[in-house]
Amino acid sequence: MSEPATPLLEIKDLHTRFHTLDGTVNAVDGVDFDVYQGETLGLVGESGCGKSVTALSILQLLRCPPAEIQGRILFEGNNLLDLDREGIRKIRGNEISMIFQEPMTSLNPVLRIGEQIAEAAKIHKRMTRQEAWRWAVEMLRMVQIPGPGSRSKQYPHKFSGGMRQRAMIAMALSCNPRLILADEPSTALDVTIQAQIMSLMQKLKEEFNSAIVLITHDLGIIAEMVSRVVVMYAGKVVEEAPVKELFKDPRHPYTQGLLGSIPVIGRKEQTGRRLQEIPGIVPSPMETPLGCRFHPRCHKVMNRCQEQEPPMIHLAEHRRVSCLLEA
Amino acid sequence: MLAFITRRLLLLIFVLFGVSVLLFGILMTFSPERRAATYVTSPQQAKDIPKIIKQFGLDDPFYIQYFRWMKEVLKGNMGWSLVASRPVGEAFWNYFPVTLEMNLFAAPIVIIFGIWLGTLSGIHRDTWIDHTTRILAIVGWSLPTFLFALVLLMIFYGYFQLFSPGVLSDQLTMFIIDNPETFTRFTGMYTIDGILNGRFDITLNALAHLVLPVSTYVIVVVALNMRVMRSGMIEELSKDYVMTAQAKGADKKTIYIKHARRNALLPVVTVAGQLVALSMEGSIAVEVVYNRHGIGWWLAESAVQLDMPVLMCICLFMGVVFVITNLTLDILYAYIDPRIRLN
Numbered sequence: 001m002s003e004p005a006t007p008l009l010e011i012k013d014l015h016t017r018f019h020t021l022d023g024t025v026n027a028v029d030g031v032d033f034d035v036y037q038g039e040t041l042g043l044v045g046e047s048g049c050g051k052s053v054t055a056l057s058i059l060q061l062l063r064c065p066p067a068e069i070q071g072r073i074l075f076e077g078n079n080l081l082d083l084d085r086e087g088i089r090k091i092r093g094n095e096i097s098m099i100f101q102e103p104m105t106s107l108n109p110v111l112r113i114g115e116q117i118a119e120a121a122k123i124h125k126r127m128t129r130q131e132a133w134r135w136a137v138e139m140l141r142m143v144q145i146p147g148p149g150s151r152s153k154q155y156p157h158k159f160s161g162g163m164r165q166r167a168m169i170a171m172a173l174s175c176n177p178r179l180i181l182a183d184e185p186s187t188a189l190d191v192t193i194q195a196q197i198m199s200l201m202q203k204l205k206e207e208f209n210s211a212i213v214l215i216t217h218d219l220g221i222i223a224e225m226v227s228r229v230v231v232m233y234a235g236k237v238v239e240e241a242p243v244k245e246l247f248k249d250p251r252h253p254y255t256q257g258l259l260g261s262i263p264v265i266g267r268k269e270q271t272g273r274r275l276q277e278i279p280g281i282v283p284s285p286m287e288t289p290l291g292c293r294f295h296p297r298c299h300k301v302m303n304r305c306q307e308q309e310p311p312m313i314h315l316a317e318h319r320r321v322s323c324l325l326e327a
Numbered sequence: 328m329l330a331f332i333t334r335r336l337l338l339l340i341f342v343l344f345g346v347s348v349l350l351f352g353i354l355m356t357f358s359p360e361r362r363a364a365t366y367v368t369s370p371q372q373a374k375d376i377p378k379i380i381k382q383f384g385l386d387d388p389f390y391i392q393y394f395r396w397m398k399e400v401l402k403g404n405m406g407w408s409l410v411a412s413r414p415v416g417e418a419f420w421n422y423f424p425v426t427l428e429m430n431l432f433a434a435p436i437v438i439i440f441g442i443w444l445g446t447l448s449g450i451h452r453d454t455w456i457d458h459t460t461r462i463l464a465i466v467g468w469s470l471p472t473f474l475f476a477l478v479l480l481m482i483f484y485g486y487f488q489l490f491s492p493g494v495l496s497d498q499l500t501m502f503i504i505d506n507p508e509t510f511t512r513f514t515g516m517y518t519i520d521g522i523l524n525g526r527f528d529i530t531l532n533a534l535a536h537l538v539l540p541v542s543t544y545v546i547v548v549v550a551l552n553m554r555v556m557r558s559g560m561i562e563e564l565s566k567d568y569v570m571t572a573q574a575k576g577a578d579k580k581t582i583y584i585k586h587a588r589r590n591a592l593l594p595v596v597t598v599a600g601q602l603v604a605l606s607m608e609g610s611i612a613v614e615v616v617y618n619r620h621g622i623g624w625w626l627a628e629s630a631v632q633l634d635m636p637v638l639m640c641i642c643l644f645m646g647v648v649f650v651i652t653n654l655t656l657d658i659l660y661a662y663i664d665p666r667i668r669l670n
Binding site for chain 2: 059061063089090091092093094097098100102105106107108109110111116119120123124155157168171
């Protein structure tokens with residue numbers, strides 16, 4: 001796959017802090033990665049490691065408590081963090097759109113589905129009411145909702161979870177965005193629907209030639225959907241690799257742990273255990289451990305891991321790892 | 328829809344039956360002598376009390392007295408009001424327009440102001456706007472109505488000679504009584520009758536008399552409406568669909584008005600409906616302090632003088648008001664919230 005030289009989205013040294021009554025929370029602490037035109041990038045990690053906050057920081061959708069975002073988020077060369085409120089509003093839903101995790105609560109219960117899909121087109125493409133509505137019906141057809149004409153007039157409570165997520169996808173795609181941030185789009189759905197939603201996203205992505213940042217903790221989806229993976233832990237990037245290399249040769253002990261916790265039929269015969277879990281939980285962003293943040297849970301921990309923060313080691317293009325084992 | 332309304336109106340019969348039995352029972356706890364005494368106007372007549380008890384059957388068993396009363400009510404005879412010195416039914420239509428008139432002005436202000444202030448407060452949560460409206464609301468809500476009414480009356484009438492109590496100035500009242508042929512009382516509400524008769528001075532005078540009672544009522548009651556709206560707004564603004572709307576690029580106004588407020592209005596409809604229903608009994612304190620002879624004033628006087636037919640009549644009336652209000656609210660709900668369907 002030949003990628004264009006300049007990335008669509010460049011995130012450089014992103015820090016997102018929340019100032020709460022209990023102190024400052026460093027939810028995202030120096031993250032950088034690139035997204036190229038038309039690719040699907042996977043953002044992986046356990047719950048609470050800063051994946052969602054990274055995505056919300058890109059569109060500045062963090063509301064409460066007040067977040068402080070530092071660093072640079074270059075979208076087609078322009079720093080989104082330099083934009084004023086009106087400037088970022090014109091990007092949202094138009095150039096960069098978002099698909100959320102909870103389709104059940106992400107739609108307004110008192111507005112018709114068609115109205116909610118048409119809204120973005122009305123805002124950004126200056127369509128009239130009728131045009132936007134026709135466009136919404138067209139979008140519903142594209143996300144394979146049967147009877148889109150009559151369905152568009154219904155309210156969200158008449159839609160099942162899978163259908164609502166389709167409607168959310170229709171909403172996200174309605175202005176033909178360059179980049180889609182999909183924050184665990186299938187986590188709340190059951191497995192068969194998950195597969196449908198994922199293949200639908202894949203298909204539409206190619207049709208619209210958009211790039212996707214797919215946030216998930218489901219490595220099965222990663223293996224199927226994405227070309228490149230960024231692994232995050234406790235607000236930092238710990239490893240980046242093309243998807244095949246990541247599965248074949250994970251370098252960071254955390255990535256190894258994540259891959260080990262996928263159930264594989266027949267592993268018990270090989271290793272004597274069904275699942276290889278990572279002991280412990282993600283540290284609270286308010287009390288991150290000194291040195292390597294993963295060291296309390298790492299099975300390859302060394303003495304210096306407790307004092308020295310591991311540098312980012314670039315092994316090849318789009319292949320980097322932050323671990324003292326590699327240093 | 329029609330079936331739903333019919334069913335609810337059938338329910339009204341049971342509500343009225345229940346209300347009447349309950350109140351009748353309470354009034355029966357007064358001894359027959361005490362009830363007969365209300366017919367006695369001078370000390371000389373006191374010896375007639377046993378005769379009155381016998382004549383009206385005041386010592387009959389409860390159910391016999393109740394059914395005797397019910398038979399008359401079904402015939403359309405609500406009894407005689409001592410306070411009004413006329414039949415209860417006739418007196419009711421005399422007092423009711425006064426109360427209704429005040430509500431026609433107060434209710435829209437309470438609802439619109441409550442929604443507006445609550446929205447403002449919820450959007451600007453924890454800013455000076457929020458604090459100011461909340462403090463004003465708390466003050467209004469916690470002051471006793473009669474005290475607040477008296478303070479306003481003292482300031483505006485007592486000190487500035489503005490906004491006198493009553494419904495209409497004495498001069499104009501005398502004019503209306505003396506000239507029944509030139510001034511027709513279509514509705515019993517002077518603001519409206521004044522316009523219908525082409526006497527705008529009467530309308531203006533009636534409006535001036537409404538300023539203080541309406542202000543008092545609004546300030547005391549608006550707080551509840553406002554607080555429900557405020558908390559609704561705050562809750563809705565924290566919901567996921569608001570972030571979806573933001574991610575679509577909707578501006579603040581669209582998010583507040585189109586997305587959050589429609590959802591936040593649902594609980595307000597309930598509260599506002601109940602407030603309006605409650606105010607049909609004429610906010611007793613307001614009517615007594617400002618000397619407006621409406622349902623509330625009548626109720627207060629009748630309670631003091633044990634004017635039983637009036638108490639029964641007003642309670643039945645309130646039963647009707649509440650059932651109809653709830654019916655209206657349910658229909659309104661189905662209209663605002665697509666998740667609710669009647670039947």
